[in-house]
Amino acid sequence: MKEIILIKNGELALKGLNRCNFEDILIKNIRRRLKSLGEITIRKAQSAIYLEPKDESFDFEEALQRVKLIFGIAGFSRACVCEKEMEDILEKSVEYLKEPLDKVKTFKVEAKRADKRFPLTSPEICREVGGKLLSKYHHLKVDVHNPDITVFVEIRDTNAYIRAEQITGAGGLPVGTAGTASILISGGIDSPVAAWTMAKRGLRLNAIHFASPPYTSPRAEMKVKTLLSKVARYSGCINLAIVPFTKIQDEIAKNCPEDYFTLIMRRMMMRIAQKIAKDSGSLALITGESLGQVASQTLPALVTTDYVTNMPVLRPLIGMDKEEIVTISRNIDTFETSILPYEDCCTVFTPKHPKTRPTLESCEQAESGLDIDQLIEEAISETTYTYIE
Ligand code: ATP
Ligand code: MG
Numbered sequence: 007m008k009e010i011i012l013i014k015n016g017e018l019a020l021k022g023l024n025r026c027n028f029e030d031i032l033i034k035n036i037r038r039r040l041k042s043l044g045e046i047t048i049r050k051a052q053s054a055i056y057l058e059p060k061d062e063s064f065d066f067e068e069a070l071q072r073v074k075l076i077f078g079i080a081g082f083s084r085a086c087v088c089e090k091e092m093e094d095i096l097e098k099s100v101e102y103l104k105e106p107l108d109k110v111k112t113f114k115v116e117a118k119r120a121d122k123r124f125p126l127t128s129p130e131i132c133r134e135v136g137g138k139l140l141s142k143y144h145h146l147k148v149d150v151h152n153p154d155i156t157v158f159v160e161i162r163d164t165n166a167y168i169r170a171e172q173i174t175g176a177g178g179l180p181v182g183t184a185g186t187a188s189i190l191i192s193g194g195i196d197s198p199v200a201a202w203t204m205a206k207r208g209l210r211l212n213a214i215h216f217a218s219p220p221y222t223s224p225r226a227e228m229k230v231k232t233l234l235s236k237v238a239r240y241s242g243c244i245n246l247a248i249v250p251f252t253k254i255q256d257e258i259a260k261n262c263p264e265d266y267f268t269l270i271m272r273r274m275m276m277r278i279a280q281k282i283a284k285d286s287g288s289l290a291l292i293t294g295e296s297l298g299q300v301a302s303q304t305l306p307a308l309v310t311t312d313y314v315t316n317m318p319v320l321r322p323l324i325g326m327d328k329e330e331i332v333t334i335s336r337n338i339d340t341f342e343t344s345i346l347p348y349e350d351c352c353t354v355f356t357p358k359h360p361k362t363r364p365t366l367e368s369c370e371q372a373e374s375g376l377d378i379d380q381l382i383e384e385a386i387s388e389t390t391y392t393y394i395e
Contacts (some may be wrong), residue, residue: 269311
């Protein structure tokens, strides 16, 4: 039996004239994500997208797993392709629906006739298919109000399709429809969740990581790459910039008051990130900050950090509790990696009594012993780039 994947767009339906453009980007994303599984034909018609494998060896199960993670898809289902004849539809529905129907007691059939030339009306199709299934599966009863399962028969332009229930998709908007932004990624729990959250709203991601060898180990860098590859299953490939940060941290430790270490470090990160982000075509920065979570995330601290950039800083987790963030992190499978114990560059230099109510003036005073421009230039010139898929 020939099977296809039938995809229903998410919010796309709301986008009016942009819809076509959104659909094209979604199709491109689907194509890219499934490319390694074999050749497929992709067709769009009446707010649905049809994925049809071209050969037998196509890994259907893996394709379903991948489709489940693609943003911009509200729901999808596997469907069986039939001739547009009742005889074929009846025969295939018995065979194709056996597995899902074995697991339930009640069902109903819904039919949709996009091709009005088809000789039977929708209620007639429902009656015939329902009758056939009842005659073959004696444990079943029809329940039109509250069925365990609804099966669908659709008569479309070239074929008819039979499918059981829809699987919920990842939702959101297709990645690339909202432009590009750069996520400041640490090895922690929050920043991968922030990255995922913004990719879900259609942003393509670049990433920036600050590494401080030998204070941080190569394993910490590996961890960041693993986290990004997990995010990339949703967002598509990510260009990662790794910025050497050791010298800057040493200079801060040598020349600045200890209670300002974290703040000054954050300000240096933002200055560098902004430059790298602009050069890579990003329109905004993204961080994993959540209001009040730690000393450097009080409102005054965030304000003094923001003073050094004129790029918008998106903080999608700003109003979330840690528990809510952890829940998402488990759902997107980054949690177990995030809690691996390797030091990141923030924990190495954490002051004993960090400033929680800094002012801009006191901050500028505290970092006045640094040659900021020189440090930034050096760090950027030694930045390396990797592609994460
Ligand atoms: P996370 O769990 O994302 O590490 P956090 O709660 O530990 O966040 P901080 O360490 O204060 O908070 O970092 C705040 C944000 O700054 C992070 O979410 C991330 O966006 C960015 N950040 C922190 N460390 C780094 C780093 N080494 N490289 C790049 N960005 C970083
Ligand atoms: Mg952290």
